[in-house]
Amino acid sequence: xxxxxxxxxxxxxxxxxxxxxxxxxxxxxxxxxxxxxxxxxxxxxxxxxxxxxxxxxxxxxxxxxxxxxxxxxxxxxxxxxxxxxxxxxxxxxxxxxxxxxxxxxxxxxxxxxxxxxxxxxxxxxxxxxxxxxxxxxxxxxxxxxxxxxxxxxxxxxxxxxxxxxxxxxxxxxxxxxxxxxxxxxxxxxxxxxxxxxxxxxxxxxxxxxxxxxxxxxxxxxxxxxxxxxxxxxxxxxxxxxxxxxxxxxxxxxxxxxxxxxxxxxxxxxxxxxxxxxxxxxxxxxxxxxxxxxxxxxxxxxxxxxxxxxxxxxxx
Amino acid sequence: xxxxxxxxxxxxxxxxxxxxxxxxxxxxxxxxxxxxxxxxxxxxxxxxxxxxxxxxxxxxxxxxxxxxxxxxxxxxxxxxxxxxxxxxxxxxxxxxxxxxxxxxxxxxxxxxxxxxxxxxxxxxxxxxxxxxxxxxxxxxxxxxxxxxxxxxxxxxxxxxxxxxxxxxxxxxxxxxxxxxxxxxxxxxxxxxxxxxxxxxxxxxxxxxxxxxxxxxxxxxxxxxxxxxxxxxxxxxxxxxxxxxxxxxxxxxxxxxxxxxxxxxxxxxxxxxxxxxxxxxxxxxxxxxxxxxxxxxxxxxxxxxxxxxxxxxxxxxxxxxxxxxxxxxxxxxxxxxxxxxxxxxxxxxxxxxxxxxxxxxxxxxxxxxxxxxxxxxxxxxxxxxxxxxxxxxxxxxxxxxxxxxxxxxxxxxxxxxxxxxxxxxxxxxxxxxxxxxxxxxxxxxxxxxxxxxxxxxxxxxxxxxxxxxxx
Numbered sequence: 001x002x003x004x005x006x007x008x009x010x011x012x013x014x015x016x017x018x019x020x021x022x023x024x025x026x027x028x029x030x031x032x033x034x035x036x037x038x039x040x041x042x043x044x045x046x047x048x049x050x051x052x053x054x055x056x057x058x059x060x061x062x063x064x065x066x067x068x069x070x071x072x073x074x075x076x077x078x079x080x081x082x083x084x085x086x087x088x089x090x091x092x093x094x095x096x097x098x099x100x101x102x103x104x105x106x107x108x109x110x111x112x113x114x115x116x117x118x119x120x121x122x123x124x125x126x127x128x129x130x131x132x133x134x135x136x137x138x139x140x141x142x143x144x145x146x147x148x149x150x151x152x153x154x155x156x157x158x159x160x161x162x163x164x165x166x167x168x169x170x171x172x173x174x175x176x177x178x179x180x181x182x183x184x185x186x187x188x189x190x191x192x193x194x195x196x197x198x199x200x201x202x203x204x205x206x207x208x209x210x211x212x213x214x215x216x217x218x219x220x221x222x223x224x225x226x227x228x229x230x231x232x233x234x235x236x237x238x239x240x241x242x243x244x245x246x247x248x249x250x251x252x253x254x255x256x257x258x259x260x261x262x263x264x265x266x267x268x269x270x271x272x273x274x275x276x277x278x279x280x281x282x283x284x285x286x287x288x289x290x291x292x293x294x295x296x297x298x299x300x301x302x303x304x305x306x307x308x309x310x311x312x313x314x315x
Numbered sequence: 316x317x318x319x320x321x322x323x324x325x326x327x328x329x330x331x332x333x334x335x336x337x338x339x340x341x342x343x344x345x346x347x348x349x350x351x352x353x354x355x356x357x358x359x360x361x362x363x364x365x366x367x368x369x370x371x372x373x374x375x376x377x378x379x380x381x382x383x384x385x386x387x388x389x390x391x392x393x394x395x396x397x398x399x400x401x402x403x404x405x406x407x408x409x410x411x412x413x414x415x416x417x418x419x420x421x422x423x424x425x426x427x428x429x430x431x432x433x434x435x436x437x438x439x440x441x442x443x444x445x446x447x448x449x450x451x452x453x454x455x456x457x458x459x460x461x462x463x464x465x466x467x468x469x470x471x472x473x474x475x476x477x478x479x480x481x482x483x484x485x486x487x488x489x490x491x492x493x494x495x496x497x498x499x500x501x502x503x504x505x506x507x508x509x510x511x512x513x514x515x516x517x518x519x520x521x522x523x524x525x526x527x528x529x530x531x532x533x534x535x536x537x538x539x540x541x542x543x544x545x546x547x548x549x550x551x552x553x554x555x556x557x558x559x560x561x562x563x564x565x566x567x568x569x570x571x572x573x574x575x576x577x578x579x580x581x582x583x584x585x586x587x588x589x590x591x592x593x594x595x596x597x598x599x600x601x602x603x604x605x606x607x608x609x610x611x612x613x614x615x616x617x618x619x620x621x622x623x624x625x626x627x628x629x630x631x632x633x634x635x636x637x638x639x640x641x642x643x644x645x646x647x648x649x650x651x652x653x654x655x656x657x658x659x660x661x662x663x664x665x666x667x668x669x670x671x672x673x674x675x676x677x678x679x680x681x682x683x684x685x686x687x688x689x690x691x692x693x694x695x696x697x698x699x700x701x702x703x704x705x706x707x708x709x710x711x712x713x714x715x716x717x718x719x720x721x722x723x724x725x726x727x728x729x730x731x732x733x734x735x736x737x738x739x740x741x742x743x744x745x746x747x748x749x750x751x752x753x754x755x756x757x758x759x760x761x762x763x764x765x766x767x768x769x770x771x772x773x774x775x776x777x778x779x780x781x782x783x784x785x
Contacts (some may be wrong), residue, residue, distance in 0.1 A: 199707035
């Protein structure tokens with residue numbers, strides 16, 4: 001008779017130590033299933049099930065997951081929200097000065113949040129927040145396109161609309177990124193998923209191209225001299241006001257957890273029930289990620305509030 | 316209640332058999348004063364069939380010849396008018412369990428383990444019903460253990476107790492006759508109302524006798540009643556036997572009929588099964604035959620197609636095309652399933668795919684007769700891109716167009732303003748905190764270009780040398 005007695009906490013009954021091929025197969029060679037997420041601990045599955053439970057909200061019943069997704073996805077609209085006063089008042093000056101920072105940084109944040117979903121699934125095993133990946137991707141595209149439109153329309157560059165977008169290195173790279181994000185935005189729905197089938201994922205791997213182009217964009221725009229304070233006198237922490245370093249700090253974590261050997265190692269440790277070892281190992285680069293994101297968010301909030309108040313900051 | 320539903324735990328036979336009152340001990344018509352009215356010497360028995368004259372005989376019981384020695388009582392004469400009845404002695408003793416019986420109601424024998432009762436029965440004739448210590452306890456439905464243990468007539472138990480003390484064996488059955496009765500047998504009878512009687516065949520025959528001494532001859536009437544009951548029992552047993560025989564005949568006939576039906580059904584099933592198997596075999600044969608034909612046809616078509624493809628490829632690879640195409644080697648067809656010979660040179664891809672067969676092979680109706688997969692790969696159908704692939708191509712082309720658009724514009728800008736301007740970053744953009752703006756940069760660049768292209772006064776025409784200032 002099947003019994004759960006004697007099993008470890010995070011094991012499914014079928015994944016008991018007796019049935020797991022870890023004795024014959026080293027854990028480092030463990031290959032996660034084809035879904036790309038690897039092993040899901042039972043505790044994480046319980047969280048997913050808890051998120052699927054409905055509760056009464058305003059006379060209707062909604063899932064806990066829906067509320068959590070709304071709360072977690074809400075910040076994605078903040079960059080666009082900051083632009084609304086300048087848009088409604090057609091404040092050319094505000095757009096010209098601050099829209100690049102607000103929408104550009106917003107798009108970068110959305111891109112990092114979009115890219116953060118998969119590593120978090122790998123780490124926690126929970127999958128209830130996977131829909132955030134699409135949402136943040138869409139918002140990243142919207143912010144990027146908005147940034148491009150604003151730059152082409154209001155920047156002080158010479159030439160016309162497309163000339164402003166293509167006459168410099170960073171603008172051309174930005175335009176290419178926007179051009180690449182357009183097909184992703186168009187196909188970021190279920191209809192396109194059905195139409196493209198297995199090619200949908202191939203097409204949406206363009207996000208990694210955009211991720212790489214962002215590095216070039218930031219490098220050409222801000223450079224990589226850590227001794228030069230961006231935007232004048234600041235808090236003295238010059239390096240992390242450099243966008244490229246912010247980008248690098250965030251990307252190390254996102255990139256590391258996407259490497260197949262790392263994913264296999266994490267899945268093996270989780271299967272062994274040593275999730276603490278995974279967290280301990282990942283903690284430094286995760287802290288680096290949080291540190292970089294803090295500067296980015298700080299930049300977004302202060303520049304955004306300035307833009308929202310129609311007092312744009314040129315720092 | 317059915318017999319088999321009775322509880323196994325029941326009061327002992329003794330207590331059950333013991334009549335509850337006198338009316339059980341004596342039938343209604345055989346009361347105190349009329350106790351032996353229906354029993355007695357010849358003539359008393361004639362009370363049968365007469366209303367109010369003791370025991371009622373069965374309907375039509377008028378033939379005294381049926382029982383010799385008995386005569387029918389005259390019409391209108393009661394049994395009390397007979398003179399003999401007063402000689403029968405005192406009325407029978409009340410049953411110990413009768414409410415009117417003197418206490419104690421149960422009298423034990425002297426040798427009973429319980430010992431003598433403190434008060435002995437003072438009234439009544441000797442030979443009162445008593446507890447027989449030698450009688451084993453029995454269940455209610457159990458038959459008497461021995462013939463002398465009592466006779467069950469369906470409603471009560473009769474015991475014939477020999478009066479003779481020297482009676483050797485109480486267990487020996489004994490035919491009780493009228494002469495014995497006249498020799499001074501005394502009856503003791505205990506009744507036992509039973510809800511269900513034993514099978515009639517168990518207690519067939521006359522009641523065994525058990526006698527006690529000291530019984531008056533008048534008690535012979537009881538014996539007579541016992542005889543009557545015995546005869547009735549015999550008749551009932553005979554009827555039951557007849558019924559059993561009849562039931563057995565019916566059962567045998569039903570069994571015979573059932574066996575015949577079973578045999579007939581078995582034969583019919585076997586016939587049906589054979590017919591079905593035969594039919595299935597025919598269908599299978601036909602399907603296999605058809606499948607074989609289709610397979611042969613498909614193989615031949617496949618081989619032919621392979622040869623055609625090889626021929627076309629070979630001819631396309633050949634530099635001079637012959638004016639007239641050679642006839643297809645129809646006569647020397649290779650056996651189906653063989654792979655066509657590969658051309659020596661790599662054939663160029665024909666514009667049109669290999670010719671399709673004009674008629675598609677019909678799909679066989681039967682499932683198992685699926686045509687085998689042809690072994691040749693020469694006729695591999697070029698796969699048409701699927702809808703998903705088509706959609707992917709659209710996405711790819713769109714993306715490429717968008718990126719190309721950006722690149723073309725960038726290249727154009729580089730061509731217009733130069734590479735320096737392309738890598739230039741005006742003040743306020745990114746890390747450039749100071750420096751010229753785009754317009755200033757372009758103006759300087761234009762000025763520099765203009766200065767480099769401006770003529771040098773009158774010496775301009777004298778020299779073709781162009782001085783360029785950077």
